[in-house]
Amino acid sequence: MYADTISAIATPLGEGGIGIVRISGPDADQIASRIFRRGRSLRPVDVAQLESHRLYYGYVVDPRDERVVDEVLLARMAAPRSYTREDVVEISCHGGPLVVREVLRLTLAAGARQAEPGEFTLRAFLNGRIDLAQAEAVMAVVSARTPDSLDLAVGELRGRMVGRLGPAREALIEALAYLDASADFPEDEVPPLDLTGTLARAEAALDEVVAGARLGLLYREGVQIAIVGRPNVGKSSLLNTLLRAERAIVTDIAGTTRDVIAESINLQGIPATLIDTAGIADTEDIIERMGIDRSRRALDTAGLAIFVLDGSMPPTPDDFRVAELLQRRVASDGHDRLVLVLNKRDLPDRHDHDEIRALLPGAPVVEVSTRTGEGIAQLEATLAEALIARAAEGAAPALVTLRQQQALTRALESIRQARAALDAEIPLDLVAVDVRDALLAVGEITGEQVSETILDEIFARFCIGK
Structure with missing residues (x-):
C-alpha cells in the first residue's frame, strides 16, 4: 500500500450530466470528511464511519468558509474491496468543468496529491488486485470501437x-x-x-x-478496405450502401470522385475504414491523375481491396488495367486480400467476367446491386471472412x-x-x-x-x- 493519497477527475472534461472526482489512499476518508457535509445544517460527517459501497447525499463545501460548492453523491469503498485495494472515495457532482475542477482543488487542498496518468490502475496492479495484462486491458475497454x-x-x-x-x-x-x-x-x-x-x-x-x-489486433485496431475500380462502376454507390448513408457524391459522370474518401463502419464486429478511391483509368486530366495516384497509395496500405466491376457490361481496357495492378498484389500477398464485386445486379443484361477472374484466381466474387441492396449482406460476410481467415489461422482472438x-x-x-x-x-x-x-x-x-x-x-x- 502507498503512504500517500491521490485524487483526480475520473470522468472526461467538458459539460455533462455528471462528473466524478476519485480519491484513493490511506487518508481518503479524512480528506473527504474535510469537505463533505450533510443535511440543511451542513453538519460535518466522519466519512470513515459511513457504510462501504453505499451512496450518501450531501454537499461539498470549501472548509475555509463553509461555502457550498455543489450538491453531490458520495460513495465510500473501504479497502480491500475497491478498484485500487485501498480506501477509495468517489464524489459524483454536476458535470460542468468548473465545478469538477473546484471539487478536485478542494481534495488537493485537504491533503491529497494530484494523481499521475494511470496511477489508480497502477496501484491496482501493484496491490495485487489485477495482473499486468489485465491492467493493459483497461485501456482496450476504454478504446473499444465495436x-x-x-x-x-x-x-x-x-x-x-x-x-x-x-x-x-x-x-x-x-x-x-x-x-x-x-x-x-x-x-x-x-x-x-x-x-x-x-x-x-x-x-x-x-x-x-x-x-x-x-x-x-484486427478487432482492436481495425483495418482499411480500399474500394477500387475504373470510373463509373459504382464505387461511391457501394460506399454509400455499406455506410447506409449518402457520404459520397454519386452521378452518371465518370470521374466524379477525384480524391480519397475514408469512412468508418462496423463490419460484423471488425472496425473497418472504407476508402473510396478515384477511378483508375488512362487520363490526361492533371487533377484526375493526382486522384489516381492517391488511389494507388491507398491500395498499397489497405488490408483488403474491393475490386468493383460493372456487371451489366463487358470488361473494358481500364478494367483489365486495374486487374493487372491487383494481380501483382495477389501474387505477393495472396487472394485473401481481395474481393471481386460485380455491381448492378438489378439490370437484366449480365455479362461474363471470366477473363477478369482468370487474372485473379481464387479471389471470392460477390454480385450486388447498390440500387436495391441485393447481395450487400453477402458482401459484408465475405469481407469479414476474408479478414478473419487471414488473421486467425484457426486461433481464438487475443487482445495483445x-x-x-x-x-x-x-x-x-x-x-x-x-x-x-x-x-x-x-x-x-x-x-x-x-x-x-x-x-x-x-x-x-x-x-x-x-x-x-x-x-x-x-x-x-x-x-x-x-
Missing part, C-alpha cells in the same frame, strides 16, 4: 490472457526445474523428463496466443499490445533456441539459459517479471483519473 472488440477487451480484463499463457508457463517451469536439478545435482538421480516434448508444448501454446493476437507481442516473440525465440541447443547436444546448463529467458519474457506479460521503466511506459499512456 461490441466485439469490447467483448474481447472485457475478456482480457477478466484475466483471459494469463489463462492462455498458463500451459506455456507451466511447461517452462517444469523444464527449468529439471534443467536446474540436473546441473545442481549431477550425481543424484533426477526423475526423467521428455525435455523436447515439454518445450514443444510451450512453443505450441505460445504459437496459439500469437496467432490469436493477429485476430485480436505491442509490448506483449514483443515479449511473446522473445519467448518463442528463446524456446526455439533451447530446442536447437538440445538437438545439438549442447550442455544442459546452457539450454537452461534460453529456457529461463523464455520464462522471464512470459513473466513480463503477466507482470511477474517487469521493470519500473516498463511500468512507467505502460501507465503513462493512461488518462489521468484511470
Whole structure:
C-alpha cells in the first residue's frame, strides 16, 4: 500500500450530466470528511464511519468558509474491496468543468496529491488486485470501437490472457526445474523428463496466443478496405450502401470522385475504414491523375481491396488495367486480400467476367446491386471472412499490445533456441539459459517479471483519473 493519497477527475472534461472526482489512499476518508457535509445544517460527517459501497447525499463545501460548492453523491469503498485495494472515495457532482475542477482543488487542498496518468490502475496492479495484462486491458475497454472488440477487451480484463499463457508457463517451469536439478545435482538421480516434448508444448501454446493476437489486433485496431475500380462502376454507390448513408457524391459522370474518401463502419464486429478511391483509368486530366495516384497509395496500405466491376457490361481496357495492378498484389500477398464485386445486379443484361477472374484466381466474387441492396449482406460476410481467415489461422482472438507481442516473440525465440541447443547436444546448463529467458519474457506479460521503466511506459499512456 502507498503512504500517500491521490485524487483526480475520473470522468472526461467538458459539460455533462455528471462528473466524478476519485480519491484513493490511506487518508481518503479524512480528506473527504474535510469537505463533505450533510443535511440543511451542513453538519460535518466522519466519512470513515459511513457504510462501504453505499451512496450518501450531501454537499461539498470549501472548509475555509463553509461555502457550498455543489450538491453531490458520495460513495465510500473501504479497502480491500475497491478498484485500487485501498480506501477509495468517489464524489459524483454536476458535470460542468468548473465545478469538477473546484471539487478536485478542494481534495488537493485537504491533503491529497494530484494523481499521475494511470496511477489508480497502477496501484491496482501493484496491490495485487489485477495482473499486468489485465491492467493493459483497461485501456482496450476504454478504446473499444465495436461490441466485439469490447467483448474481447472485457475478456482480457477478466484475466483471459494469463489463462492462455498458463500451459506455456507451466511447461517452462517444469523444464527449468529439471534443467536446474540436473546441473545442481549431477550425481543424484533426477526423475526423467521428455525435455523436447515439454518445450514443444510451450512453443505450441505460445504459437496459439500469437496467432490469436493477429485476430485480436484486427478487432482492436481495425483495418482499411480500399474500394477500387475504373470510373463509373459504382464505387461511391457501394460506399454509400455499406455506410447506409449518402457520404459520397454519386452521378452518371465518370470521374466524379477525384480524391480519397475514408469512412468508418462496423463490419460484423471488425472496425473497418472504407476508402473510396478515384477511378483508375488512362487520363490526361492533371487533377484526375493526382486522384489516381492517391488511389494507388491507398491500395498499397489497405488490408483488403474491393475490386468493383460493372456487371451489366463487358470488361473494358481500364478494367483489365486495374486487374493487372491487383494481380501483382495477389501474387505477393495472396487472394485473401481481395474481393471481386460485380455491381448492378438489378439490370437484366449480365455479362461474363471470366477473363477478369482468370487474372485473379481464387479471389471470392460477390454480385450486388447498390440500387436495391441485393447481395450487400453477402458482401459484408465475405469481407469479414476474408479478414478473419487471414488473421486467425484457426486461433481464438487475443487482445495483445505491442509490448506483449514483443515479449511473446522473445519467448518463442528463446524456446526455439533451447530446442536447437538440445538437438545439438549442447550442455544442459546452457539450454537452461534460453529456457529461463523464455520464462522471464512470459513473466513480463503477466507482470511477474517487469521493470519500473516498463511500468512507467505502460501507465503513462493512461488518462489521468484511470
